[in-house]
Each structure stands twice: as structure tokens, then as C-alpha cells.
Amino acid sequence: MFEHKHIIVLLDPAEESAAAVEKAATLAQLSDSKLTLFSSGYDGALNSIHPHSENARDSYLSRLLDGLETLADTARSKNIQVSTEAVWDKHAGTAMLNYLSGNPADLVVKATHHQNVIQRTFFSQTDWELIRHCPVPLLLTKATAWHDNITLTAAVDPVRTNDKPDFLDDHIIQCGTEMRSLLNAKLQLLHVYDPTPLMIYLDQPAINSTDIGEEIRVQHQEALVELAQSKGIDKADARLEMGSPVQVIPDYLYEYDIDIVIMGAVSRSGLERWLLGHTAEKVLDRITVDILIAK
Known part of the structure; x- marks a missing residue:
């Protein structure tokens, strides 16, 4: 299962994902794998042919990377190799699948959130896309340790x-x-x-x-x-x-x-x-x- 010694965490900047990173880091430490924190972002207002649009997109992705680096620093406390990657893509699931095609991994980890009041977990379109199409095992985590x-x-x-x-x-x-x-x-x-x-x-x-x-x-x-x-x-x-x-x-x-x-x-x-x-x-x-x- 850990042939490539590589675990990827797909992170949504709008969601709390610290528990998912913690669990992925534990698995990476135990399997002697490297860990990649991956995110995608998109803003239609920046997707234009304006001369400054490319710089604005780069700035947008830089802010995403800053957030990933904060989580990465916590994971590095386990003495594992952690890298971060942010790409410009409207669809996180598609971005993840495209990334996997050029970066083989053994496991993808993603946070999900269970609502106790209605006793339901809300699975996003990205979650279902990965459930159906992710070519490697997929760990969908909750906040509980x-x-x-x-x-x-x-x-x-x-x-x-x-x-x-x-x-x-x-x-x-x-x-x-x-x-x-x-x-x-x-x-x-x-x-x-x-x-x-x-x-x-x-x-x-x-x-x-x-x-x-x-x-x-x-x-x-x-x-x-x-x-x-x-x-x-x-x-x-x-x-x-x-x-x-x-x-x-x-x-x-x-x-x-x-x-x-x-x-x-x-x-x-x-x-x-x-x-x-x-x-x-x-x-x-x-x-x-x-x-x-x-x-």
C-alpha cells in the first residue's frame, strides 16, 4: 500500500482540516513516507486576459501556500518530509486527479464533516468525485482523533x-x-x-x-x-x-x-x-x- 512512500492531503482553504493533516502525518511517519499538502483555488474575477491578471493569480496562490505552510510546519514536528502545492483550478477533485497522474501516491487524505444535529456527513462534489475516480486508496477523515x-x-x-x-x-x-x-x-x-x-x-x-x-x-x-x-x-x-x-x-x-x-x-x-x-x-x-x- 505504501509502495511510493507518498501521502497527499487534499485541503479546502475554507474548511478546518487540522485533524486530517495530523492523521496523515502520523501515517507518513509510521510508513516513512513523504507528505504533500495540496490545494487548488480559483477566482473568476482573476481569470481574464487583463495584463495584471497573471500576477493576481500568482498572489492568490501564494496566499494559499502560506496557509498550507502553517499546517506543514505542524506536520514537520513529526520529523517527516512535508511539501506544499497549490494550483489554479476551479474543480478541486479534477486538480487532485491531474496531480496524481504525474505524482504517484499511495494514499489521498481529505477531511469531511459530520453534523451531529442531523446525523449526517456532508459529502461535497469533490468527495464523490474522489470516491468514484481516485486511483489510490482514499481516507475521508472526521475531526475526532x-x-x-x-x-x-x-x-x-x-x-x-x-x-x-x-x-x-x-x-x-x-x-x-x-x-x-x-x-x-x-x-x-x-x-x-x-x-x-x-x-x-x-x-x-x-x-x-x-x-x-x-x-x-x-x-x-x-x-x-x-x-x-x-x-x-x-x-x-x-x-x-x-x-x-x-x-x-x-x-x-x-x-x-x-x-x-x-x-x-x-x-x-x-x-x-x-x-x-x-x-x-x-x-x-x-x-x-x-x-x-x-x-
């Missing part, structure tokens, strides 16, 4: 009920095991299944719904344990929960005070995209913990 003893939860679907690629669980778990080693963390697997659609379809007098429900549970349990054991994970750390993933996944992460949940998104050719079925948008925006999107 990690615990001293970090717990990682990998959301998997070993029964493949959600039209995702067969190899996606492998990517998720590989990402999780590498982060576990790096952070000296605990890693568990979480599989949430919802038997409701099938049970409704089979709701006939001649069918014992209790027996069918138990058969479904056993099928999912066995698939989960098999997946865990194939990856060297103790079956005690393979958690099976029943219910709607939209409700159960966020509630589980909150109840057990998880630090990072690992989910999957794989892109091919920019046209075909898969999001792990139960990590759809309506799940992501309810999650209160950091989200690592495995690629």
Missing part, C-alpha cells in the same frame, strides 16, 4: 449479494491488514445481511420462515468465517449482523466506537464503476467515523 488502541472494521460481502466484483473483498481486507500492521491496530470483518426481501417472497403457509431464516443466517455465517480464515483473521473477529446495511453498518460503527471503517470502490476505464452494494451513498453519509475507501 483516533484512540490509542485503534480498531479497524472492514465491511465485506462474502456472499456477493450486492453485484460487486468478486475481488473487491480481497482489496478491502488487504488494505485493512496493511493498515493494521502500520497502526498496530485491531482488525475485524463486518458482514451485514438483510434476509427481508427473500423472506417476503417466501412468505407462504407451506414454508417454515423460521427454518428458512436460520438457513440464510448459517449460509452467511459460514461464508464470512471462510473468508476470515482464508485471510488469517480469527473467526472471533468476523462479525455477522442482520438487518438493513443502511441502518446497521453506521449503528455498529458508532456502538463499538470504531476508528476507521474500510469499504470498497473499484473503477475501471473511467466508465465502469462499482461501489460495494451496501456502501452506497445513503450509507456513507450516516457514518460518523473515518472511512478508508479501498481501491
Whole structure:
């Protein structure tokens, strides 16, 4: 996961991102990676052919760099190599993807903000663009600090009920095991299944719904344990929960005070995209913990 020894933090000048920089700096220190603080800026009033427009744009970007350098100085206290980069671009996501094409990295980190009042995380257009198109793992952080003893939860679907690629669980778990080693963390697997659609379809007098429900549970349990054991994970750390993933996944992460949940998104050719079925948008925006999107 840290082949290039390079982590990038995408920063929005209008948002509080100190926690994201702190977490990225910790990962850079532990992985012996360099850290780049990256931002883009744009002002339509300066995007003209006026003779002084170029100087004005340079001044604008210089102010962005000054802000990045303040954050960089804090990160450098961890004795890591930190650089800053500001580019002129109206779209931060596009700017980040363009930068990655010429500057290989192992991880992109970006701050997101959960609103406790309405129990929602607001994902920007940039966030969704990166979730779908970022070619490397993406860590979407919240303001909450990690615990001293970090717990990682990998959301998997070993029964493949959600039209995702067969190899996606492998990517998720590989990402999780590498982060576990790096952070000296605990890693568990979480599989949430919802038997409701099938049970409704089979709701006939001649069918014992209790027996069918138990058969479904056993099928999912066995698939989960098999997946865990194939990856060297103790079956005690393979958690099976029943219910709607939209409700159960966020509630589980909150109840057990998880630090990072690992989910999957794989892109091919920019046209075909898969999001792990139960990590759809309506799940992501309810999650209160950091989200690592495995690629």
C-alpha cells in the first residue's frame, strides 16, 4: 500500500482540516513516507486576459501556500518530509486527479464533516468525485482523533449479494491488514445481511420462515468465517449482523466506537464503476467515523 512512500492531503482553504493533516502525518511517519499538502483555488474575477491578471493569480496562490505552510510546519514536528502545492483550478477533485497522474501516491487524505444535529456527513462534489475516480486508496477523515488502541472494521460481502466484483473483498481486507500492521491496530470483518426481501417472497403457509431464516443466517455465517480464515483473521473477529446495511453498518460503527471503517470502490476505464452494494451513498453519509475507501 505504501509502495511510493507518498501521502497527499487534499485541503479546502475554507474548511478546518487540522485533524486530517495530523492523521496523515502520523501515517507518513509510521510508513516513512513523504507528505504533500495540496490545494487548488480559483477566482473568476482573476481569470481574464487583463495584463495584471497573471500576477493576481500568482498572489492568490501564494496566499494559499502560506496557509498550507502553517499546517506543514505542524506536520514537520513529526520529523517527516512535508511539501506544499497549490494550483489554479476551479474543480478541486479534477486538480487532485491531474496531480496524481504525474505524482504517484499511495494514499489521498481529505477531511469531511459530520453534523451531529442531523446525523449526517456532508459529502461535497469533490468527495464523490474522489470516491468514484481516485486511483489510490482514499481516507475521508472526521475531526475526532483516533484512540490509542485503534480498531479497524472492514465491511465485506462474502456472499456477493450486492453485484460487486468478486475481488473487491480481497482489496478491502488487504488494505485493512496493511493498515493494521502500520497502526498496530485491531482488525475485524463486518458482514451485514438483510434476509427481508427473500423472506417476503417466501412468505407462504407451506414454508417454515423460521427454518428458512436460520438457513440464510448459517449460509452467511459460514461464508464470512471462510473468508476470515482464508485471510488469517480469527473467526472471533468476523462479525455477522442482520438487518438493513443502511441502518446497521453506521449503528455498529458508532456502538463499538470504531476508528476507521474500510469499504470498497473499484473503477475501471473511467466508465465502469462499482461501489460495494451496501456502501452506497445513503450509507456513507450516516457514518460518523473515518472511512478508508479501498481501491
